[in-house]
Amino acid sequence: MPVFAIFTKYFKKHMIKKWKAVLFDMDGTLIDSEWFYYKAWRAALKAYGFALGSELWLNELAGKTDGQAFEFLRSKHGFEANREEFFEQVRAHIAQQHEEETVPLMPGASDLIHFLHQREITMAVVTSSKREVAIYHLERNGIRHFFSVLVTRTDVQWPKPNPEPYLRCVQELGLAGEDCLVLEDSLTGTEAANSAGLTCFGVQSHESIRQMLNVDRSFDNLHEVREFLEKL
Template identity: 35%
Template sequence: MNKIQAVLFDLDGTLIDSEYFYFKNWAPILKQEFNLQINYEDWIRDFAGHTLAHNVKRLTEDYGYDVTEEHMWKRTRAAYADSNMSDIELMPGAREILAFLKAEDIRIGLVTSSYRSTVDTVLGKHELLDYFEFFVTRECVELPKPNPEPYRLALTNLGLPADRCVAIEDTSTGSTSALGAGTQLIAVTKQEVERARLTAVDNIVENLSEAKDLLAQWI
């Protein structure tokens, strides 16, 4: 294995503990709009880790509801604003893994399906923005994860071979994107439904501390 020179992090569910935040904002909307009741396990299985467009498509095609992406954008953004996205906490070990990589002179990028405003709000609140060389956000690409485009753009920004870069992801959606671009990959999740989907991933750990220990072997 070649020594790695860069690590590319996903955001939601990987560096920040945001999935429950999204669930608690989406669940009341789904109940009010469609009388659709979901629990957190439903959210993780069917909606977590996907773009708004994907989730609206699921509502229209799989559930048969008449709803547009524009409508759900307005409803969810209003809910997020009322809930104060800046309250989202870091995943355990997030600050430590970033500090470790910086100390080792490993380049760091962010590759997320979230918008830059979310990145600035949450990582800014935790004073972590300066750890990142660049941000590939939803605005930067035409085709989001699971398409490889976000990670291919990140590799272009780095100017490095894909096998010198490691992606850190928590879902099969993001993992498919990273593997499609040819990067090495560590999947970080305790969710059994996600672990069962990650059949193409060789390195699956439960937390960022374990991911840091694995990276230490590759540097």
């Protein structure tokens, strides 16, 4: 191999980066699960005579914990149901869907993960899903081993939009906030990242939602994020 080619390969792998770690949101950013959970919630709500539209889901519920979403529907839309009975139905629909389909990675996720891994950039996942759910999706897609830290709803007292999940992740990584880049797709997630004082890129294919995100940069998908980072 020519000396120049060897140098170029070494430089690309070891070059100093602006960020030492990339913190991924999971649902809707890393894993294409928003529609998966939307279908389960829509089916459960239908039994109560409540029609859940996709815009309401994407604009108001995506990124929230189950409890936050339930409370939002109760307080803002007058939804009434026994909490435990309702979530039993949601879980039943989710279990049935798991038997019928696998929740895939978002477009460009695998490419971006390997791009960062090759450049020795630390990766973490910060999600509002419970720990067992997050591990299930990450392992089923064969990517769990790429992430040094996993912060879930189970691990914090206050989930997103509170900054606690991101602050905890930064602490566990042993890094300064300015060393970390966050990738998020929802209003709830970007608010959490901003409150934690972190640089946040919005990754959202729905233009109407993307325009509402208060982020440092916006991208349509993870392919675009990789292309941007490659130019740094």
